[in-house]
Amino acid sequence: MLNTAETGETAAKGQGRIGVLIVNLGTPEATSYWPMRRYLKEFLSDPRVVETNRLLWWFILNGVILTIRPTRSGHAYDKIWNRERDESPLKTITRAQAEKVGHELAGDGPLLVDWGMRYGLPPVGERLAALKEAGCDRILVFPLYPQYSAATTATVADKVSEAMAKLRWQPALRFVPPYYSEGAHIDALAHSLTRHLDTLDWTPDTILASYHGLPESYVAAGDPYYDHCRETTRLLRAKLELPEAKLRMVFQSRFGKTEWIKPYAQDTVAALPGQGVHNLVMIMPGFAADCVETLEEVAIGLAETFRENGGENFSTVPCLNESDASIAMLAALIRKELSGWI
């Protein structure tokens, strides 16, 4: 509402609420060539994601990657697509997380919980403007990445800043820091792993904690991601009182031809049966929600790799998703970061 002398109304009317914006990576709108291409183009054009020379990358991306990858990735998404809602599981789960966290925090104050995607829909900028429009003059942005990486966490802040640049009246902003080592996070992971093991009629010889990979050069340049993953694994191991050999860290989803952080999940899973591991459980503590990388690459792809190489039993622990433990953890992290605001 505009501030006019005639009515005496102030622009501040209807403000005073607090917004929470949960942000995950993003996802294509459909699995066919063009929607896949649009999504991959936005994602892979981000200089934080691919830190190659811009001109060289433009030719590789537009000449090669966006010709081949949309169809290949589309097949992967097809295997895990949520046909009921006609959307990717990451979108379904992120929406459910925001809705449940909203219910959980309903009694805490004048809060509005919304969600957006860094790439694709719903766009972060649109949701941020919608929260402001709904009266939120303070907004807490929650990048849903437990471990920090410039390729993920930092890109959320970049996008938020871009959106803020378009607002005349900006809200005050806060960001939830990386939560990989938070007690509630480790407890939720340990709880979901233990509960999952209880559902199996076999015992794993080894458990692999698998994280999305990152080029080695990003870590060499100062990205704390590798250390955050290692610390998550160490804390989880300590919580479960497991020896190092029983809970090992690996990195999945390698993209491109450069060296990525190791050990590679693919190589480890292929080698394990030869080393006497015939019963394998995998947990993905770097993903707050199940997505193509956990459901297709690991639960389908690596299960095949394991069996082809002589493995017998293979199972993946679902990501924390919208489980009660996950919602309680997210709500607790939000309450902590809203201190002084509520």
Ligand SMILES: C=CC1=C(C)c2cc3[nH]c(cc4nc(cc5[nH]c(cc1n2)c(C)c5CCC(=O)O)C(CCC(=O)O)=C4C)c(C)c3C=C
């Ligand atoms: C959880 C942390 C993630 C990091 C770190 C990360 C780095 C990273 N990713 C790519 C390339 C791709 N990632 C893709 C999918 C994808 N990545 C993450 C998370 C991280 N990525 C998630 C949650 C997803 C799934 C999205 C979904 O819709 O389900 C894809 C698209 C799928 C595919 O074609 O394989 C690409 C491409 C790079 C290059 C990178 C680090 C520099």
Ligand SMILES: [Fe+2]
């Ligand atoms: Fe990725």
Ligand SMILES: [Fe+2]
């Ligand atoms: Fe992948």
